[in-house]
Amino acid sequence: MWSSRWMFVLAAAGSAVGLGNIWRFPYITGENGGGAFVLIYLVCIALVGIPIMMAEVMIGREGRQSPVNTMRALTQQHHRHRGWVLIGWAGLLAGFLILSFYAVIGGWAFKYILSLADGGFTGATASQATGTFEAFLASPWEMLFWHTLFMVVVVSVIGRGVVKGLETAIRWIMPLLFVLLAVLLGYGVTSGAFGQGLAFMFRFDWDALTDRALFEALGHAFFTLSIGMGAIMAYGAYVPSSVSITNTVITIAVLDTVVALVAGLAIFPIVFANGLEPGQGPGLLFVTVPLAFGQLPLGALFGAVFFILVSLAAITSAISLTEPALAYLVEEYNAKRSRVAVTLGTGCWLLGIGTVLSFNEWAEFHVVGSMTVFDFVDYVSQNLMLPLGGLFIALFAAFALPKSVLGNQLGLTGPVGRKLWLVLAGVTAPLGVLVVFLVTIIGLDNVKAWFAG
Numbered sequence: 001m002w003s004s005r006w007m008f009v010l011a012a013a014g015s016a017v018g019l020g021n022i023w024r025f026p027y028i029t030g031e032n033g034g035g036a037f038v039l040i041y042l043v044c045i046a047l048v049g050i051p052i053m054m055a056e057v058m059i060g061r062e063g064r065q066s067p068v069n070t071m072r073a074l075t076q077q078h079h080r081h082r083g084w085v086l087i088g089w090a091g092l093l094a095g096f097l098i099l100s101f102y103a104v105i106g107g108w109a110f111k112y113i114l115s116l117a118d119g120g121f122t123g124a125t126a127s128q129a130t131g132t133f134e135a136f137l138a139s140p141w142e143m144l145f146w147h148t149l150f151m152v153v154v155v156s157v158i159g160r161g162v163v164k165g166l167e168t169a170i171r172w173i174m175p176l177l178f179v180l181l182a183v184l185l186g187y188g189v190t191s192g193a194f195g196q197g198l199a200f201m202f203r204f205d206w207d208a209l210t211d212r213a214l215f216e217a218l219g220h221a222f223f224t225l226s227i228g229m230g231a232i233m234a235y236g237a238y239v240p241s242s243v244s245i246t247n248t249v250i251t252i253a254v255l256d257t258v259v260a261l262v263a264g265l266a267i268f269p270i271v272f273a274n275g276l277e278p279g280q281g282p283g284l285l286f287v288t289v290p291l292a293f294g295q296l297p298l299g300a301l302f303g304a305v306f307f308i309l310v311s312l313a314a315i316t317s318a319i320s321l322t323e324p325a326l327a328y329l330v331e332e333y334n335a336k337r338s339r340v341a342v343t344l345g346t347g348c349w350l351l352g353i354g355t356v357l358s359f360n361e362w363a364e365f366h367v368v369g370s371m372t373v374f375d376f377v378d379y380v381s382q383n384l385m386l387p388l389g390g391l392f393i394a395l396f397a398a399f400a401l402p403k404s405v406l407g408n409q410l411g412l413t414g415p416v417g418r419k420l421w422l423v424l425a426g427v428t429a430p431l432g433v434l435v436v437f438l439v440t441i442i443g444l445d446n447v448k449a450w451f452a453g
C-alpha cells in the first residue's frame with residue numbers, strides 16, 4: 001500500500017512522466033507539424049485519457065491484485081464474460097513490447113549523461129551536435145551497451161520490490177526534473193526564437209491536420225499517461241480506499257501534460273534559433289538539448305544533470321511497464337520477484353536488439369511498408385494496443401461493474417454524478433477511440449471532403 005495519497009500521485013506521475021513527455025512528445029509534435037497535433041493531443045488527454053485513467057485506478061483498487069487476476073476476480077464476482085480478462089493479458093504483452101524499445105532510448109539518455117559531462121558539446125554548433133548523435137546511432141555495439149545497462153538497472157530495481165525503492169526515488173526526481181526543465185525553458189525564452197517555437201506549437205491550422213497526426217495524437221495520449229495496458233491499474237491496487245480517484249487522476253494528468261508542454265516550449269525555440277529541422281525524428285531531444293547546454297555557463301554540469309534526471313524519469317516509467325507482468329507472475333506462481341524480473345528483463349532485452357539495429361544495420365529492413373522493427377513495435381504497442389486496451393477498460397468500468405462499485409470507488413452515489421461518469425467512460429472515451437480509428441481507416445481527406453459537402 002502506498003503510504004499516502006501524495007505518494008500515489010508521485011508514483012503514478014513517475015510512471016506517466018518519462019521519455020514520452022521529454023523525448024517523444026517534442027519529436028512527434030515536430031513530425032506532425034505542431035499546433036494541430038498539439039490541440040488534438042490535449043483533447044485526447046481530457047476527453048479520453050482522464051476517464052480511462054480513472055477507470056483503471058478504480059478497477060485496480062476494487063480488485064487489489066495484478067491486472068490479470070483483478071479482471072479474473074471481478075468478472076467472476078459479478079458474473080461477467082471471461083473475455084474481459086483479455087484486457088489484462090493484452091496489457092502484459094503491450095508492456096513487454098513497449099519496454100523493449102523504451103530501454104533502448106533510456107540507454108541513449110544514459111549515454112548522453114557522459115557525453116555532456118565530458119564537455120563534448122561546449123560551444124558546439126548545430127551540425128556538430130547532429131553529427132555526434134548520428135555517429136552514435138551508427139554504432140550498434142555502443143547502443144547495445146547502453147541498452148543493456150538500462151535494462152540491468154531496471155531489473156535490479158524491480159527485483160527488490162516496488163514501493164520502497166520507488167517512493168524514495170520519486171520524491172527527489174520529480175521536483176528536480178521540473179527545476180531543470182524550467183532552466184531549459186528559460187534558455188528557450190531568451191534564445192531569440194521563442195515566438196517561433198510558441199507559434200509552431202500552438203498555432204492551429206486545420207489544413208495541416210493529417211490522419212497520421214490524429215492517430216498519433218491519440219496513441220501518444222495513452223502512452224504518455226501510461227494507460228491502456230494495466231500499469232495504472234496495477235498501481236491502483238495499492239491505493240488506500242480513502243483517496244479520491246477523480247482529484248488524484250486529474251492532478252496526475254495535468255502534471256504530465258505540463259511537463260510535456262514545457263519540454264516542447266524549451267526545445268522548439270532551440271530548433272528554430274539554430275536552423276534545425278523540427279521533424280527530424282527521434283534524435284530531436286538528443287540534438288537540441290546538448291546544443292542549448294553547450295551555450296550555457298556550467299552547461300556541461302547542468303546538461304549532465306539534465307540527462308541524469310531524464311534517465312531517472314525513464315527508469316520510473318520502465319518500472320511501471322513491468323509491474324502488471326511481474327505482479328501477475330509473482331501471484332500466480334508464487335515465484336521470487338527477483339527471478340521473475342531477470343526472466344522478463346532478458347526477454348525484453350532480446351527483443352530490444354531489434355530496435356537497436358533499426359537505427360543502423362537493419363535501417364533498410366522493413367517489416368511492413370516503410371516501418372523498421374522499431375517503428376513496427378512502437379506502432380503495434382502504442383498506436384493499436386493501448387487505445388484498444390483503453391477502450392475495453394472504459395467499457396468494462398462503465399457497463400460491467402455494478403452501481404455499488406461506482407459508488408464505493410468514485411464516491412458517486414447520486415444519479416447526476418453517475419450519469420456524468422457513464423457519459424465520460426461509457427460514451428465519450430470509447431467513441432473518441434473509435435472515431436479516430438475510423439477516420440484513419442476512411443482517410444481524413446475523405447472525411448473533410450464529406451463535411452465540405
Ligand code: PHE
Nearest residue numbers: 016018019020021223224226
Ligand atoms: N508514460 C510513460 C512515458 O511517458 C511510458 C509508459 C507507457 C509507462 C505505458 C507505462 C505504461 O514515458
